[in-house]
Amino acid sequence: MDLRYTDAEESFRSDLRAWLAEVLPTLPAKPAATDWPGRRAYDQGWQAQLFAAGYAGVDWPVEGGGRGASPIEQLIFKEECERAGAPYVGTGFVGLLHAGPTIIAEGTLAQRERFLPPILNGDEVWCQGFSEPGSGSDLASLRTRAVRDGDHYVVSGSKIWTSHAEVADHCELLVRTGPEDSRHKGISWLIMPMDLPGIEIRPLTTIAGSTEFAELFLDEVRIPVENRVGEENDGWRVTMVTLSFERGTGFVGELLESMRLLRSLTGLAQRTGAWGDAAVRKRIGALTASFDGLWALTKRNVSEAARNGIPGVGGTVFKLAYSEQGQQLTELAMDLLDRAGLAASGLDGADGQGELPNEELVDAWIKSISLTIAAGTSQVQRNIVGERILGLPKEKS
């Protein structure tokens, strides 16, 4: 149990801190939350700056064009970015965190040369086409069909909840290449350019009123066979490779953001007088304990990943615990806002000083509702913990 950082890690931190202090004040104004082309451009601009400074793909291996930093440096990178208020990865998420790492691990040389550089320098944006109307938690039941026709796959079916589909250049697409009931054994992983004929994108509106995800209708879309990553019917394994990629740092940005939100709620409670309510103070105290605990757990996961390549038990319980605490945090925010929480747009004087805009807290509350759904629901996470860690009998499947 040694929680010190090495001199090299400390100097990585101080260089990064200095660089962030220099560039962040020069960033353009953030686009409106609903302006997706604007958000794409903003995220690309930030990614290009990271690229120029050598901070693109900090966590990517060197052979993929990344910095090859250790999980501990990744932790420092995310910690300093959050501390300085740097932009989030945003629409670059799928490319940088899923598609890119998958192509590094499983792609051909030609695929790596074609697709990796534009992810790193921000030129191209990706989306993820895994979920289908009939296949969510039970992803292995997916039915979007790909039929070989010479050197193309002809793909028909539909995908749903595809985040950022409208502004994406490519989609990491899971398709059925095996028999209908082949489940895990008949899935392939394809790269689908989003401008191919036969793709219809129908935006879906979230409960926040945003069109951040969409439904994709695929009607005989012709995807070159050379866009397949991994062997035919081996796509399930290819997908799993990425899942262990984040090595314990997947939620660090969100966690630190939550910790900052908790601090600002303390300030809000003090300004509005809610602090006089012992129940409010105790909720803040208990959340402080939980988030500090999650931070400690993150460090443990990261050091396990540095040692063994995967974050271990803590990695699996983290998502479960973080999702629940994240929701309790925003529930507190709404309680503190009181009736100002009924206004989803800015309300002058909502907190006495206009420091914490009510609309941001309301937005954080709404977004947090998806924490227990997206990327594996909490029920499914509990099944995983119960079965893979505690060794309890499996569900029927």
Next chain:
Amino acid sequence: MDFDLSDDQRALKDGIATLLDGVLPLEATRSAEHRADVVDPTAWAALAEAGVFSLLVPESDGGVGFGLAEGTVVFEELGRVLAPGPLVATTALAPVLPAAAEGIAHAVIDAPGRSAAPPLLEHPATCAAVVVLPRIEQVAEEAVLVPVGDLSATPVERSLDPLTPLASLATPLPVGTPLEGIDTAALRQRIMVLAAATQVGIAGEVVAIATEYAKGREQFGRPIGGFQAIKHLLADALARTELARAAVQSAAVILDDPLVAEREADTLSLSTVQLRWRAVAGAKLLADDAAITNARTAIQVHGGMGFTWEVPVHLYLKRSRVLASSFGTRSELADLLAALA
């Protein structure tokens, strides 16, 4: 940074687990339920011999010279087997009280103040003396040492935890001898971390017991652990243990290593003094919660069996309440944390 146990810490964990298997098997401990002398002198001497009480005493003073990080490893194991006796107090006092380092049992109680009820002393027949510790909000005051013989103590006929006999103390307490020159805050923090580590041991053990039961007990033609209602209770319990363990170990390292405390204080924009309190308070809050909630969960998973005296889970629940009731209750800790948020 490496949060994992070092090889030495792993060896320590295995060593203490093996020792406890030999000298404090739960069946033996249980044979003393509701007795005033539940602490078996032979087992206690074996713990002293193994260095449990002199664990935190520097080698130059004849101790083992370990830090709290190792302390959490040892106390988690003690929690797992429900080792009886004033273990946390004796080990935490040892660096400032040579008699404790030698294995003479000592108790620590919070200075009276919080409730109207009389102060309760744990293991009155075992302890030679008691240290009265100023309450968290008065940590600048001195701790005082009172020989148990000077106290007016009335045994409690039946204690909730049959392995923690109690005596109620008449107030005001005798004046006692001030423990001069000791860092009262550091003493309280040591106690909190060791108590929290014991709770983590409890939290982990009850999940292990209940998981075994859920694999073996069948209803409706299948093991009850296959039902999500049971599986999910246990998954949440495991998450509570892991979260608490990370927090407790992190707090221990923060107390052990000033460089780590400085780095972490910088991250959270706190002073190192504030950071230490925040780390130990958060750790104990999560550990108390994990132990109590997991023990209740484990009873639920056992159904009617869980409500029997025979199944040991209730003993873990009762011990978790003993540990949660002093050196910062969940409510006091939440207040302290809010002030440091």
